[in-house]
Amino acid sequence: MFDELDDPAPPSPGPSVRQAVGARAAKLRRNRRLAGAGGAASGALVAIALVAGLSGSPRSVSRIEPLASETPSPTGEPTPEPSSPGPGEPTATPPAESPSPAPPTPEPPTSPPAEPALAGCTTATALPSGDRKPGHGLTLTLVADGEFDRSEDGTATLVITNTTNSYGWEFDLRAYRANGSLQTVARGTGGRLSGVSWNDAIRQYRVVVGPGEEWRQQVDVPTDDCGTPLPAGRYDLAAGVQWSNVVSWHGDPPVTPGPGDVSVAPPGTSSPSPSPTGAPTPLPSSQPSPGEWVPWATEPVSVTFR
Amino acid sequence: MDGFDAAFAELYRASYRVAFRLLGDRTEAEDVAAEALARTYARWRTVEPYAAPWACRVATNVAIDRARRARRISGDEAPERAVRDAYADERVDLQRALRSLPRRQRDVVVLRYLADQSEESVAAALGLAVGTVKAHAARGLAALRERLGDVRVGS
Numbered sequence: 001m002f003d004e005l006d007d008p009a010p011p012s013p014g015p016s017v018r019q020a021v022g023a024r025a026a027k028l029r030r031n032r033r034l035a036g037a038g039g040a041a042s043g044a045l046v047a048i049a050l051v052a053g054l055s056g057s058p059r060s061v062s063r064i065e066p067l068a069s070e071t072p073s074p075t076g077e078p079t080p081e082p083s084s085p086g087p088g089e090p091t092a093t094p095p096a097e098s099p100s101p102a103p104p105t106p107e108p109p110t111s112p113p114a115e116p117a118l119a120g121c122t123t124a125t126a127l128p129s130g131d132r133k134p135g136h137g138l139t140l141t142l143v144a145d146g147e148f149d150r151s152e153d154g155t156a157t158l159v160i161t162n163t164t165n166s167y168g169w170e171f172d173l174r175a176y177r178a179n180g181s182l183q184t185v186a187r188g189t190g191g192r193l194s195g196v197s198w199n200d201a202i203r204q205y206r207v208v209v210g211p212g213e214e215w216r217q218q219v220d221v222p223t224d225d226c227g228t229p230l231p232a233g234r235y236d237l238a239a240g241v242q243w244s245n246v247v248s249w250h251g252d253p254p255v256t257p258g259p260g261d262v263s264v265a266p267p268g269t270s271s272p273s274p275s276p277t278g279a280p281t282p283l284p285s286s287q288p289s290p291g292e293w294v295p296w297a298t299e300p301v302s303v304t305f306r
Numbered sequence: 307m308d309g310f311d312a313a314f315a316e317l318y319r320a321s322y323r324v325a326f327r328l329l330g331d332r333t334e335a336e337d338v339a340a341e342a343l344a345r346t347y348a349r350w351r352t353v354e355p356y357a358a359p360w361a362c363r364v365a366t367n368v369a370i371d372r373a374r375r376a377r378r379i380s381g382d383e384a385p386e387r388a389v390r391d392a393y394a395d396e397r398v399d400l401q402r403a404l405r406s407l408p409r410r411q412r413d414v415v416v417l418r419y420l421a422d423q424s425e426e427s428v429a430a431a432l433g434l435a436v437g438t439v440k441a442h443a444a445r446g447l448a449a450l451r452e453r454l455g456d457v458r459v460g461s
Contacts, residue, residue: 001419002400005327005393007335013318017340018311024344 132294134171134243137164138209142239142298148221148305158217158239158298162209171246174204174293207243221303236300242293310350313357317343320358321365324421328369330397338369359431362421363413370401396454403453407446414439415446 133140144156162169207215221237288294318339325338342365346357353360404412404420410432417428418439425443429436 002327005330005397005400006323007326007332010319010322010326011332011336013315013339017318017336018314021314021340021343021347024341025347028344028348 133296134246134294135162135167135169135248137167138162138169140241140296140298142237142301144221144237144301144303146303148303156221156237156239156301158241160207160209160215162211162213165211166250168208168210168213168249169246170206170208170248172204172244173207174242174244175240232305234302234304237303238298238300240295240297242295244288244293245290246288309354310347310357314343317346317357317361320421321361324362324365324416325369327420328366328397328401329373330394334372335369338365338372341365341368356431359417359421359423359427362417362423366404366416366420370405373398373401374405399454400450403450406453407449411442411446411449414442415450418443419447 139159139161141159141161142156143159160173205217209215321342322335322339325342326332326335329335329338342361345364346353346361350357404416407415413432414428414434417423417431418425423431425436425439428434428443429439432439434442
């Protein structure tokens with residue numbers, strides 16, 4: 001279709017190009033590792049400090065257990081989408097001017113309201129407040145690079161940390177929006193409010209976090225807004241999920257690690273002594289009934305789109 | 307990374323083609339293709355199953371961003387080049403038209419028509435049904451025709 005725009009004599013890449021690509025890729029990987037290490041270090045410090053203070057036996061383990069019917073998406077890149085977009089699907093939101101950033105608005109847990117279509121885009125709604133969590137001592141945070149290149153989708157890491165030293169939690173986790181996207185809300189300066197939806201960044205997982213453990217999932221951060229790069233500047237990014245079907249226990253988890261489990265215990269640390277593994281305990285009365293999905297959101301983190 | 311080495315020439319060719327179609331400048335297109343391949347290589351393990359469309363998408367984003375920055379710096383709609391590109395205006399219009407498309411529609415149009423990927427390949431790369439790709443492609447093509455005119459957007 002655009003053949004007339006082609007280079008009539010395209011170059012062939014030589015060994016020098018391959019070498020330069022390798023060097024640049026190594027630098028990109030290094031930068032990403034550094035950014036990730038910074039986030040991981042801060043998260044680990046919180047967990048270790050709390051656990052060490054209580055038991056003196058820090059441990060940090062990531063358990064990522066996609067449900068059998070779900071496949072986790074490739075992380076950190078432009079990703080496939082599970083379904084076709086249509087009315088109501090979050091894609092991205094054109095910045096809407098408002099006098100001041102709107103506060104997050106609690107929404108029904110299972111069926112976010114339909115959002116008005118706008119020239120092929122849909123308006124992302126605000127995130128819920130992050131007060132209600134699957135278990136006490138659990139924190140949900142978003143670890144993101146400080147800067148995003150607007151020419152490329154960015155990445156961030158969703159981290160669930162169990163800050164207790166004796167309680168474990170197992171629960172289902174899915175995207176905040178019912179159709180399978182993790183939603184963020186980016187608020188810029190000057191009252192600009194942009195909704196950014198992370199399509200296919202997270203699907204549904206069975207999360208297991210024992211005492212002092214972490215669960216991590218890398219997610220995508222689109223840096224455009226309805227086909228147009230978001231304006232350069234600083235934004236506050238937050239992410240929302242929903243949880244359900246919580247089981248809690250005292251001591252080590254009553255499950256064996258699956259093939260997806262990745263141990264990230266720092267060298268020189270030891271796992272806590274096995275404590276009597278309790279059977280799943282009944283949920284406190286304040287917990288939602290099985291099958292009910294409860295929204296949960298991170299606090300916003302400040303990032304710069306450049 | 308043997309897979310990457312084996313695919314390198316083909317990925318470079320595809321990325322360069324997309325970049326040149328958008329930019330019309332050989333040096334710029336080479337830079338963009340190299341950058342797209344570096345980003346692909348940096349995430350090879352993840353993107354290997356759909357490396358070609360992924361690299362083309364990156365090349366498109368990088369190319370459009372470079373063009374926009376160049377215009378911002380020069381203040382011109384079409385920056386002057388050492389050798390005037392006969393299709394410079396068409397390329398600028400194409401960049402602008404692509405930028406105006408919704409994200410998913412742009413992805414499909416870029417991969418289908420700018421990178422010349424098959425509908426099946428686009429569907430696999432984006433995780434969409436072939437029918438959905440067709441629908442996006444049709445809508446995107448109609449939008450491009452509206453912005454660029456029937457003559458420049460052939461069938």
